[in-house]
Amino acid sequence: xxxxxxxxxxxxxxxxxxxxxxxxKERSKRLSLCLIGMLPVLVVHGGAGQIPKERVEMASAxxxxxxxxxxxxxxxxxxxxxxxxxxxxNLENNPSFNAGYGSVLNVKGEVEMDAIVMDGRTLASGAxxxxxxxxxPIQLAxxxxxxxxxxxxxxxxxxxxxxxxxxxxVPGDSLITEYARMRWKKNLAPNANPVECQMGKxxxxxxxxxDEDGNIACATSTGGMLNKMEGRVxxxxxxxxxxxxxxxxxxxxxxxHGEAIMKVTLARxxxxxxxQGMSPEEASDLGLATMKERVEGLGGVxxxxxxxxxxxxxxxxxxxxAAAQGGTLHFGVFSGEDVTQGIxxxxxG
Amino acid sequence: MKAVLVVHGGAWAIPDELxxxxxxxxxxxxxxxxxxxxxxxxxxxxxxKAVRAMEDNPVxxxxxxxVLNADGEVELDAIIMDGQTLGxxxxxxxxxxxxxxxxxxxxxxxxxxxxxxxxxANLFAERIGFKTAPTETLVTAYERREWxxxxxxxxxxxxxxxSQLCxxxxxxxxxDSCGNVACATSTGGIRNKMVxxxxxxxxxxxxxxxxxxxxxxxxTGHGESILKVTLARxxxxxxxQxxxxxxAVELSLxxxxxxxxxxxxxxxxxxxxxWAAxxxxxxxxxAAAEQGTLWTRRGALQxxxxxxxxxxxxxxxxCLGTLTTTAIDEKSCYVTPQQW
Numbered sequence: 001x002x003x004x005x006x007x008x009x010x011x012x013x014x015x016x017x018x019x020x021x022x023x024x025k026e027r028s029k030r031l032s033l034c035l036i037g038m039l040p041v042l043v044v045h046g047g048a049g050q051i052p053k054e055r056v057e058m059a060s061a062x063x064x065x066x067x068x069x070x071x072x073x074x075x076x077x078x079x080x081x082x083x084x085x086x087x088x089x090n091l092e093n094n095p096s097f098n099a100g101y102g103s104v105l106n107v108k109g110e111v112e113m114d115a116i117v118m119d120g121r122t123l124a125s126g127a128x129x130x131x132x133x134x135x136x137p138i139q140l141a142x143x144x145x146x147x148x149x150x151x152x153x154x155x156x157x158x159x160x161x162x163x164x165x166x167x168x169x170v171p172g173d174s175l176i177t178e179y180a181r182m183r184w185k186k187n188l189a190p191n192a193n194p195v196e197c198q199m200g201k202x203x204x205x206x207x208x209x210x211d212e213d214g215n216i217a218c219a220t221s222t223g224g225m226l227n228k229m230e231g232r233v234x235x236x237x238x239x240x241x242x243x244x245x246x247x248x249x250x251x252x253x254x255x256x257h258g259e260a261i262m263k264v265t266l267a268r269x270x271x272x273x274x275x276q277g278m279s280p281e282e283a284s285d286l287g288l289a290t291m292k293e294r295v296e297g298l299g300g301v302x303x304x305x306x307x308x309x310x311x312x313x314x315x316x317x318x319x320x321x322a323a324a325q326g327g328t329l330h331f332g333v334f335s336g337e338d339v340t341q342g343i344x345x346x347x348x349g
Numbered sequence: 350m351k352a353v354l355v356v357h358g359g360a361w362a363i364p365d366e367l368x369x370x371x372x373x374x375x376x377x378x379x380x381x382x383x384x385x386x387x388x389x390x391x392x393x394x395x396x397x398k399a400v401r402a403m404e405d406n407p408v409x410x411x412x413x414x415x416v417l418n419a420d421g422e423v424e425l426d427a428i429i430m431d432g433q434t435l436g437x438x439x440x441x442x443x444x445x446x447x448x449x450x451x452x453x454x455x456x457x458x459x460x461x462x463x464x465x466x467x468x469x470a471n472l473f474a475e476r477i478g479f480k481t482a483p484t485e486t487l488v489t490a491y492e493r494r495e496w497x498x499x500x501x502x503x504x505x506x507x508x509x510x511x512s513q514l515c516x517x518x519x520x521x522x523x524x525d526s527c528g529n530v531a532c533a534t535s536t537g538g539i540r541n542k543m544v545x546x547x548x549x550x551x552x553x554x555x556x557x558x559x560x561x562x563x564x565x566x567x568x569t570g571h572g573e574s575i576l577k578v579t580l581a582r583x584x585x586x587x588x589x590q591x592x593x594x595x596x597a598v599e600l601s602l603x604x605x606x607x608x609x610x611x612x613x614x615x616x617x618x619x620x621x622x623x624w625a626a627x628x629x630x631x632x633x634x635x636a637a638a639e640q641g642t643l644w645t646r647r648g649a650l651q652x653x654x655x656x657x658x659x660x661x662x663x664x665x666x667x668c669l670g671t672l673t674t675t676a677i678d679e680k681s682c683y684v685t686p687q688q689w
Contacts, residue, residue: 123577130466150546151576155467157545231469232462240554240579259463263435265554265582
């Protein structure tokens with residue numbers, strides 16, 4: 001999909017451009033948020049879990065590159081939806097992450113992917129689950145949102161739709177890395193250590209953003225769980241679990257133990273707390289704590305609110321994340337880590 | 350603890366020719382499910398039983414009676430959730446299974462996952478010995494005719510048909526004598542849906558949600574709208590904030606109408622036995638059973654008037670042992686005993 005040709009301007013849900021008179025107060029509030037550098041803002045994650053030491057640097061470099069790519073879209077005046085899709089596409093194309101190329105394998109040694117996008121202005125959403133043989137599930141999810149009257153397509157039906165949209169079909173093998181194959185083989189062993197099993201799964205990827213117009217979006221993409229059953233769908237494709245965006249409250253993109261995220265509808269839970277006045281950080285911590293307490297699940301989230309406040313929080317050992325705002329890039333992998341550098345600084349890794 | 354079971358057979362513009370059968374169907378399902386509770390069974394067993402009864406009933410769009418997708422095939426979605434553990438099982442786009450709600454339960458109890466889809470779900474079903482039901486046994490002649498008609502007219506009059514699209518997803522919620530809550534929802538989706546379309550029913554937080562701390566919900570109506578507002582979880586959220594169950598459901602349906610212009614209905618129950626059955630569509634078939642009493646709507650399916658959101662139901666008394674109930678004869682208000 002060629003995004004660069006898209007013209008500036010916001011489109012209504014059905015694709016038609018229309019004039020919406022802005023309320024004076026709302027507009028000046030947004031202008032002042034832009035002036036003080038709060039908007040636009042983009043936060044990405046590359047998965048929560050236990051990242052093996054030797055892969056930490058590539059995960060960190062990867063999320064920084066994705067954040068820069070997504071932020072450039074916002075700085076160009078384009079929408080938060082364009083930005084999150086750009087960031088997640090970048091991560092899907094990066095074999096270091098468990099999404100698109102580099103996805104983990106199901107029990108049969110095959111790639112099945114889930115993805116979701118959501119538009120906070122209209123609550124429109126698109127998702128695909130257990131889709132195969134495409135390089136960028138996040139783009140297909142967006143097409144579901146924009147080109148169908150449905151919110152989610154699965155498996156063979158999603159593949160059929162991809163072909164109808166002219167999305168190139170790629171051989172399943174082209175999405176599989178040596179690392180993913182090695183992890184899959186290891187987990188097939190009858191005495192495979194369950195903790196070791198999910199280690200280095202590199203994690204789901206995701207992004208949340210608020211653009212200059214105050215529109216909020218989220219996007220999440222994954223290859224799922226190592227050695228999952230065929231047809232297993234995790235949180236990522238389920239609205240309210242693997243992602244949620246609402247202009248009135250904010251956006252969340254989670255990662256971590258998918259089944260646990262589903263049981264507490266983590267994204268939706270965090271936004272409920274924010275709707276009641278909590279900050280992104282407080283709400284994220286409370287949501288993650290609830291997940292740990294109720295269903296013993298660990299994970300992480302990136303969260304943003306309409307004022308541009310953001311958070312990257314996790315209860316797992318690590319989460320590779322990066323946030324771009326006001327010309328500054330924040331990033332981290334370990335708990336409590338928050339390194340900053342100028343967005344314009346030479347990209348590394 | 351007061352045991353309560355509520356079921357629904359879909360919120361949509363139920364045509365007159367299906368109305369009576371729909372009401373009969375939900376009453377029968379409620380009785381079957383309540384029998385489980387009455388003998389000390391769990392909420393989880395009760396909702397599964399009630400939904401199975403409606404899946405077996407060809408008048409509802411679930412299991413038997415499911416609608417056909419664009420390719421003329423049956424693709425079924427279902428979810429079940431246990432409020433005690435937040436355990437859940439769901440299947441989406443599973444083919445040729447007569448009771449998807451039971452398969453969903455198997456996902457919850459026999460796997461480490463919450464949701465299986467499509468071929469993977471069917472492989473799992475085969476592995477654990479679920480029989481395959483041929484499409485012809487699941488699809489009614491009525492549905493086949495309607496599907497042909499819709500195909501003939503094509504996309505041009507899609508909007509015209511949209512209002513008549515059946516949304517008779519089925520569902521049940523219950524609280525048992527131990528105070529545990531559970532929900533279950535099952536559907537064949539919408540007629541002529543795209544192949545692989547997943548609606549709200551199997552999506553946790555949308556088609557259903559159950560939590561012992563607040564209650565259980567099952568939703569029906571325009572699936573895409575229910576998903577956008579995560580309707581079940583929204584209702585639970587309002588209950589968590591201290592709202593009465595009925596108010597929580599009404600508020601949430603109103604929000605769905607306002608925010609995404611979607612219609613639907615929901616049934617909900619709290620751990621203390623409060624319950625509600627509310628809808629914004631033309632009609633919804635529902636029934637509730639508590640303490641040996643079976644509640645349903647007089648005249649089956651009147652539209653609720655807005656902004657006055659009061660019910661207009663009649664109590665149908667009965668006793669559990671023999672499950673006799675009395676029915677109100679609309680014309681003369683004369684009470685006639687009737688055996689179930």
